[in-house]
Amino acid sequence: MSALKADMFDAPIETIASKAMMEPPVHMKHPNAVILLSGGLDSAATAAIAIERGFELFALSVDYGQRHRRELLAAADVAASLGVSRHVTLRLDLRVFGGSALTADLDVPKSRSDAEIADGVPITYVPARNTIFLSLALAYAETIGAIDLFLGVNAVDFSGYPDCRPAFLDAFERLANVATKAGAEGARFTIHAPLLNMTKADIVREGARLGVDFSKTWSCYDPAPDGVACGACDSCTLRRKGFEEAGIADPIIGRRVIRS
Ligand SMILES: [Zn+2]
Numbered sequence: 001m002s003a004l005k006a007d008m009f010d011a012p013i014e015t016i017a018s019k020a021m022m023e024p025p026v027h028m029k030h031p032n033a034v035i036l037l038s039g040g041l042d043s044a045a046t047a048a049i050a051i052e053r054g055f056e057l058f059a060l061s062v063d064y065g066q067r068h069r070r071e072l073l074a075a076a077d078v079a080a081s082l083g084v085s086r087h088v089t090l091r092l093d094l095r096v097f098g099g100s101a102l103t104a105d106l107d108v109p110k111s112r113s114d115a116e117i118a119d120g121v122p123i124t125y126v127p128a129r130n131t132i133f134l135s136l137a138l139a140y141a142e143t144i145g146a147i148d149l150f151l152g153v154n155a156v157d158f159s160g161y162p163d164c165r166p167a168f169l170d171a172f173e174r175l176a177n178v179a180t181k182a183g184a185e186g187a188r189f190t191i192h193a194p195l196l197n198m199t200k201a202d203i204v205r206e207g208a209r210l211g212v213d214f215s216k217t218w219s220c221y222d223p224a225p226d227g228v229a230c231g232a233c234d235s236c237t238l239r240r241k242g243f244e245e246a247g248i249a250d251p252i253i254g255r256r257v258i259r260s
Contacts, residue, residue, distance in 0.1 A: 039074030042152035074218035130163035200242025
């Protein structure tokens, strides 16, 4: 009998079991997950968290005709810098519906106070956007055998969008389990929103801890034609608040971006 086998026979059952647990089958090492990647700092931080948790990431961005298409370039840069397995950008032009300052010729609100941002649902809300996007992410997930979906929604320092709230996430998770073949066959989907209860400063700190390159992210809803963040829309305001409160310099605000 070899020394190895003798050791195993002498060891308590628990020890043998834990040794087996230390080396899971190859297909178990990095379960696939889909992340909705907008190119903003929230989704970048969420992606970094998912990677830290051991997931192999498949990123999905949506070119929905948004005013700030610059964010799609950021999404590609973030995906590359984090080393996701695949990054898909899906075209779905929501300007056909309009109804939002991000998809129609409506002014983006500027220079609003924190209280104004926190009050009500602003005109930058895109009707049912996260329902649409999560549905696409769910289809992608089912295709690649993933049951974990990540998105960077936040319900603390946010614009009051209803599809960023816990009730929405809970409802969508239930929907995923009854809407899919995988769910019907027993799979249980999980919607991960690790930033949900973080402040913007917490998110910046978490991103910094995980080595997110913030210079690759983009937040502004209404960049100038020459590619400079406006510094005054709600998204710029929340981003500035987060970096200031975290005591970390933002490499983007006010900087010209060549590839606009
Ligand atoms: Zn802005």
